[in-house]
Amino acid sequence: MGWNSYDCFGATVTEDEVKANARWMADSLKRYGWQYIVVDFCWFYPHPPGSKASPPPQFRLPDGSYVPWLPMDAWGRLLPDERKFPSAVGGQGFRPLAEFVHSLGLKFGVHIMRGIPRQAVWAKTPVKGIPGVTADQIADVHDTCSWLNTMYGLDMSKPGAQAYLNSLLELYASWGVDFIKVDDISQPYHAAEILGYRRAIDHCGRNIVLSLSPGETPLSRATEVNQLANMWRLSADLWDNWNQLRHAFELAAAWVSYARPEHWPDIDMLPIGRLSLRGPVGSPRYSRLSDDELQTLMTLWCITRMPLMLGGNLPDNRPFDCRLETNAEAIEADQGPYQPRLLQQSDTLIIWQSTDTLTRSKIFLAFFNLSEHPIKTTFRLNRIAAWSSANRRSSDILVRDVWKNESWRTRTRRQLFVQLPPHGCVLYRLSGYENPKQSE
Structure with missing residues (x-):
């Protein structure tokens, strides 16, 4: 149970906005079980102030380098943009923000893109812990994301690929990350990299939730993904649209039998409240779902025990949004020892x-x-x-x-x-x- 920045801020959420939502959750939702604050994608991208670019592009120059150059350490691991996240200054990464979230009694998560930065491949950055191995030796340059051009996939058969993921999770653990949402990994389904992230988490020494995105995850992979991930997406991005919500009933029926404690099918975030303040879909608005449809949304997620991840900007919540999010009995159906x-x-x-x-x-x-x-x-x-x-x-x-x-x-x-x-x-x-x- 938590909040994710994507539905309201797209690729441009700032540290102040994350903190505002964390404070609101701590004050109004924590006692009902809500606990995760997740910074969604492109926290590394140096957006100009006020930018709504989502997803934002990276361009290749004639010499093969990239612009904008993304903040990255010596081991090819992306760092938060310091303009959006000022506390990350000096290579501190998300550690100060995670400490703030933890001080409220909450948990902290980040979205990441599958693979390794293209600019790290061009720069041939070394892989931490494996002398002589560089990023260009472990990347699969033919394996790319169709909607964000900052990463290459990893060839997990190459020496050093697992070590790179291990170093990535080592970094996140040092920041105090409790949750990672790995994107561009479950549709199409990248089995070797999913296993790689699972092994890296198990190796890092910190309990970190592994969430896979986007859907639809192939039902033929249900048994496998149930063993490796804590959450896996069933749908493409779900918005405030009745037809998408209606399709969610089919997905829930197909997947509910594959749920078990700590391993949950995940339809998607809940588009409740104030959405798309700076993109990514449509103009700023409150959810277009009617009150009856919002209640249907929350009830379906709770009765089928789906993960509850709020997408709206919490400080803008209306009274009806609050009633949906603080109904202890509905939450009991989702979080209690029930079999749907x-x-x-x-x-x-x-x-x-x-x-x-x-x-x-x-x-x-x-x-x-x-x-x-x-x-x-x-x-x-x-x-x-x-x-x-x-x-x-x-x-x-x-x-x-x-x-x-x-x-x-x-x-x-x-x-x-x-x-x-x-x-x-x-x-x-x-x-x-x-x-x-x-x-x-």
């Missing part, structure tokens, strides 16, 4: 159930209306998974509407009567109810 499964799916109505795996005494039920019209439906409570033995002694159930904050009693043989607005949902939390007279 798809109960029913049609073109218009989808029902998910998620059961407490420890006691089986609590169940979440989510109903989603994908149609353009209101829906009324009924649901027999005896369709849900068996209760724990303690609850089978009583047929009373406490039903709680998570978003409306309303509760009532019913019995297992009865029905729920559900009304759903277009593109809307309800989320119920069901628990066994013991009549006090029966327990005396």
Whole structure:
């Protein structure tokens, strides 16, 4: 659970903006479980003040060198741009910013591009720890990203390629990084480099979350990626668009069975709140999703236990955004010991159930209306998974509407009567109810 700078600042987020979001999270969200502050891409790029270039280009000069020259150390490892991140001055990197985030009781993460900087290959920078090996000897110059031209892929069969990744993660660990999002790696799927990053993290001596991007990650790689990554993207970038959100239901259904503790399929960030302040998609705005659609977004992520990474500028949150992000019961469905499964799916109505795996005494039920019209439906409570033995002694159930904050009693043989607005949902939390007279 955390915040990522991409949806609101694209490639141009500054240190002050990161700190403002970190303070807001610490003050308003941390007690609900939100903890990661992630600086997204191109933190190394020397943007002129006010620039909205996203993604920003790098140009090759006649002598083969590059402009703008990106801040980089002697070992070919990129450093933060000091104009955007003044505390990085003097080669300190992200250590001062990470210390600030940690001082708030939060964790710090960075986005990185797969591979090695092209300018390091041109400069033939040495690979740390492997005498005589230079960047040009480990790069695959034919393996490039289609949308950002600053990096080459690594040929992991070459001596020194793994050492380069080890040195990279050694640097990030020294900064105090807790999370890395590696981009341009899972679509197309780069198996050897994914394994390389996994090994580098395991070698660095610090617990660092490995998140892979972008999607769609091939379903045929599900077992492998589940073993190597902590998060892996299921979709291309998801924005405030109903058609994309509707597609997310298909992705969740296909991938939910591959989740396990510390290893999670990841649809994408949550486009809630104030978006695209300086790009990357469209003009500055609050999310174009309606309130019903935003509630559907948050409910789908929570009932299927997807990672929760906020994309909007937190200090600009509206009251409704705050209610979505601070509903403790919805967050319980996402973060607690629950096992989700798809109960029913049609073109218009989808029902998910998620059961407490420890006691089986609590169940979440989510109903989603994908149609353009209101829906009324009924649901027999005896369709849900068996209760724990303690609850089978009583047929009373406490039903709680998570978003409306309303509760009532019913019995297992009865029905729920559900009304759903277009593109809307309800989320119920069901628990066994013991009549006090029966327990005396």
